[in-house]
Each structure stands twice: as structure tokens, then as C-alpha cells.
Amino acid sequence: VASPGQLLLLLRDGKPRTRADLSTATGLSRSTVRARLDALLLAGLVSEGDSGVSTGGRPADLFVFNTRARVVLTAEVGATHAVVALNDLSGTPVSVQRLSLDIATGPEVVLTRLVQQWHDLLEESGIAPNLVAGVGIGLPGPVEHASGRPNNPPIMPGWNGYDVPARIRIDFDVPVLVDNEVNLMALGEHSAAYADMDHLILVKIATGIGAGMISNGRLHRGAVGAAGDLGHIRAHRASDTPCSCGNTGCLEAIAGGSAIAATLRSNGLDAQTNSDIVGLVRDGNVVAGQVLREAGRDIGDVLAACVNMFNPALIVISGSLAQAGELLLAGIRESIYRRSLPLATENLRIVHSKTGDQAGIIGAATMVVQQILEPSTVDRLLV
């Protein structure tokens, strides 16, 4: 039996429908559909339009999910920057701002910056704060998703165990959900570009190297929210290079942004940041291109094992170094196709991200919307 929440779930695909369409799709009587639509219209979650199509009498009314009924506040926080946004109920960003910040200044300072920025975006957009339906935040470390507390994050001093939702709810008293930013990038890319794919891996290649995974259409967070830690898997290319994690020979220590920049400097090139690396490669510097491709091979060696184990339909390459173009991808593909079994790679696609640097905020909004528009939640709200 389709409740109002389940009727809304149907409409959330964005397609306008008549009462007759909804009656056919749900098996509900016209009068029940009418009553449930009335509740959704009253809550503003559905809007009504004229189809313009008449079958003899007056045109049938069309009903459509009103994605602008509420707004979701989102942020993807990195080590030195954040993307802060307002998203609509389809997850689409409607207003986006980039900030420079330092994650190491701790949760009080960083979260206060986010709150201030959200207030500014709401004001600029003329959206009343009482239209905020939820908050979604991505952080650059493992997060205990159920509580929204960072879980021993290596690059986030002062954040371990901090109650992020409690801090945000002082300003916005709505559901606040927190997750690892790479998980949210995977969720965002999946929901915005590959919603029909059950199994995918998104790999973020920047200063660090991490992954987010979708299994059976759902985010795979792992037992303590630590899944996708690609960067600290031992690389195949033998190396004693020390890693920030305290171990040696980790993938990140030889193929992450800092390692690539160091290799370029040892070749007499001026490379301090990931942008410098991308700039050199894009300018056609041969050494930089070779080093990047070699990093791609190292990453591909580790990903080949993940392909054997996880058997994804798609690997999405993202992060600031992915902007350097095809050489990184070429190296990754080379290793994966050399090492993985034919069955696991024959239909495997390895592509650049479609959502780019908006993946994280789209994922943050998707996470929030999945919870607040869950049918039973909607039903409770409408009673």
C-alpha cells in the first residue's frame, strides 16, 4: 500500500505525473491518490501544474516533485579548503562558495566558518533559514557515521571524537549528517551520474589517495567508517619511502601529490603544489608527464587488486591531480588491464569524474535527502 511518502518517492525521479498516472503506478484508487497528493501539496513537497493536454474535458493536472521546497546546507572540507553550498532536494547545488581554511585550526574555528558561510549564502539567495531541511558535511578523515564524530583522523588535530552535529545544531536545529568526504564524492557521483550502477569505486588522487565505494547501490563505509583507505596499502613498486602513517612503502608515499612534487623537484622542476604538477603536465613538460604516468601505474597496481576483490562496473578518477588529463588515467588503465582477470575487466570502465569538484557537496546533499525524505519519515511529518 503506497503511503504519501512512497508516492513522493515515485515523484522524486523528477517526472511530472497526472493523478491517473499515479493511480496506475501505485494501484491506489483515484480518491486515495487525491488525498495523499493534497497532503504533499500542503507540505509544499509537490507542486501542481497544467499539462496542457486535454482528453475531451479540461486538461489533466500534472504533479511534480518540488525540489525547491526546502534547502540542504552542505560542505566538503579538505585539509586547506572547503566547498560550501546550498543544495535543493534533488541534491543539485543552487549556490556554491569556495573557502580557504586550515583543518588543523580545529572544529570550533572551522565549523563556525561553515555556519557563517551558510548564513551568507542563505541571505544572498533570499532563502529563509526555516527552509533549511538538513545539513550534510564531508570531512577529510574517517567518521563514525552514526554519531557524526571523526574517528582518529590522521590529518585533523583536535577533531577526534568531536560531536560535529551538536555544534551545527546550535545554529541550525535540523538533522546533521557527517561522513568522510571521499565517501560523499562516491555517493555524489553515483547519484548524479550513475544511479543505475550497483558497484563502483571513486578514487580521489590529490595530496592523499583515497576511495569511496558503492556496493549493491549503497555506500560501503566499513565497520568503523575506515573503508576505502587506498593510500596506505603497500605499493607493488618496492620502496622504503616512509609514509605519514608511520609505515613504509605505502601507495600515497610514492604516488600522492607530495611524492610526485618531490620527484619533480629532484629533477630540477619547480613543483610545490598539486596545481604546479597539473600546470607542468598541461604545459607538455615531458618529465612531469612521465612521473605522473608512473604514479598512475603505481595506483593502478593497487587498484588491480581492488578490481579482483570488489569487481566494480566503473572506476571514477577524481581529485586535483586528475585534472592533469589523460596521462594519469593511461597509467592506471595500463596496470589494471595487465593485472586483473579478463572477466572482471571486460566491461570495466575507468573514467574521469562527471561531477568534478561538486561531487562531495552533491553527495552530502544526497545523504541528507535520503534520510529526510525516506518514506516513513515523510509519513510521520505529514500526520
Next chain:
Amino acid sequence: VASPGQLLLLLRDGKPRTRADLSTATGLSRSTVRARLDALLLAGLVSEGDSGVSTGGRPADLFVFNTRARVVLTAEVGATHAVVALNDLSGTPVSVQRLSLDIATGPEVVLTRLVQQWHDLLEESGIAPNLVAGVGIGLPGPVEHASGRPNNPPIMPGWNGYDVPARIRIDFDVPVLVDNEVNLMALGEHSAAYADMDHLILVKIATGIGAGMISNGRLHRGAVGAAGDLGHIRAHRASDTPCSCGNTGCLEAIAGGSAIAATLRSNGLDAQTNSDIVGLVRDGNVVAGQVLREAGRDIGDVLAACVNMFNPALIVISGSLAQAGELLLAGIRESIYRRSLPLATENLRIVHSKTGDQAGIIGAATMVVQQILEPSTVDRLLV
């Protein structure tokens, strides 16, 4: 609103309940609970008993899931043997038979053997064939789960694309589900011993090395049913050893049963089969113990990457070589704890299987029961 199927889902935990319990748990009126129970009683899926407890009047009736209402035919087929069984609707085996067979004789021969054995077991148990509710089969290769057809299985000549369900339905016209046997072992171990764990990996170590994974409480099969292919991940211990897959340096080529037996023979020991290896280790042969522990370290090196990527709460070690005892596990633990991040291993447990060689048939039954007792399926049947 709880349908009869959802009422049954509640009762499937095995706990007896009164009408009052069910009314409280579902929010349904007593009279609705009564009507739905009547339908389930009529179908034989629920049975009724006397609680013996009176609250003044006559004792309240107790209702319990009747796991013996129907039977599921199951088989776990390996390269040279099969476990064939009848299971009840809780997944528990009620009658088990071991067979020797050769998977390479092809699907017609092998499946006819299984069908014959199921008929024999039914007859011996005095169970009428019309009580068979479904069939679940595990095969030693990748399977396209939706169609039940093996998908390019390397050690199963003649099976590629073969319609296994169609063959079985000639004899038993019921739902027939097929999957990779290691997937089913993971499902069986999960449902019988760790149903509350969301993320686990089961590793089968025998002639081949493979894994089955549970993600978010569900089996992770991967895009083409090839997930869990641990054996053909490149081992960390540098090796040019050729592998049956056509590549070199695969984990299976240095740490699988054949590789271990070859190493033991090169040390002058008489080891042809996995039983020989287990026998030598159990008899306290020092060289055999060392070789097995070293294989454990190699397996652990690859599993360490899987732990970083998948972050399971539990790794279950299974398969014929696991019977050699603690040395294999010691080697595995050693590598995993050396290489994985503290966060991913602090609560990680690495244990022997609890369901042993019944894991596959329990998983096969669980797969079938999940489908045939799915609430909407039950509701359709009861109409």
C-alpha cells in the same frame, strides 16, 4: 502496515509469540493479527502451541515459525566433490550427504548426480517432493546470479553459460538459485553465526584461494559475479611462478594447496593433497608447519590491502587447509596487523569458520529462503 508476509518476517527469528505480542510489535489490531495468522497457519508456515502461561483466563496461544513446513534442496559443488543436502526454512541442514564427482564431466552429468541424490535424501527422510520450496546451488566459479549461468569459470569446462536452473526445473519445478560457492559460504557463515555483523570477509583456502564478502549485511557479488577473487591478486612476495590463470606471481600460485604441496615435496615430504598437508602439520612436522605459516603470511599480505579497502569487522578463515590449525591463522594475522592501519584493525577479529564445511549449503538455503519468504512473495502466495 504489516502484511501476512511481514508478520512472518517477524516470526522468522524463531521466537514464539502470542497474538498480543504480535499486535504490540506491529501496531495491528488483535482481529487483523488473528486474520493474518489464520492465513499463515493455513499455509503451514506458522504453527500454534500452548504457552502454558495464564493471566487469569485460559493460557494464551503461542505462534511460531514452522521451519519444517517446506524443505530446500541445496548443494555445494567443488572441483572433485559435492555436499548435497536438505535444509529447513531456517537454513539448517536436516540431511547431508557427501559425494565424489568431477566438475569437468560437465553440467549434464554433475547436475543429474545432484538431482538423484536429492531424490534419495527425500525418500530416506520420508519427505514428499511436493514439499520442496526451492533449490540452491553453489558452484566453484563466477556465476551470473540473475540467470544462474556460470560466467567463464576457469576450472569448469563445458559449464560456461549453461542454464543450470532450467536443467534442475525439469525435475523440481520450483525457484532455482545459483551462485559462486565462496559467496554462499560467506552468506551461510553470516546468517548462521554473525547475522548482526554488517561487514565481513570469508576466505576459503584450499587448492584455490577465494573470498566472499558481506557489505551492509548483504552479499557483495560485484558487477559480473566475479567479486572476491583473492587468489589471482599479485602476491607481495616477489615471484615469477606461473599461475593457472595465465599470469605470474598470483597469490594462489605461491600460497594455494598445490603450491604448498609442491614446496613440501621439494623438501622430501610426501604431500599430494590438501589432506596430506593438513596431516603433516597436525603430526607436528616442523617444515610443513613453517611452509604453512609462510603461506599464511602471503595470504595476510594480500588481505591487509583488502582490510584497508573494505574495513570488515570480521575475517573468517575456511577451506580444507584451515583445518591445519593455528599456524595458518598466525601467519595471516601477523601480516594483517603489520600492514593495516590501526583504526581498521583495532576491533578486527580473524577467526576460524563456525559453520565449517556446512557453510556453503547453509548459504545456499539462506539465499533461497530470502527469496521465497520475501514478504511480498508470501503475500502473493497467500491471496
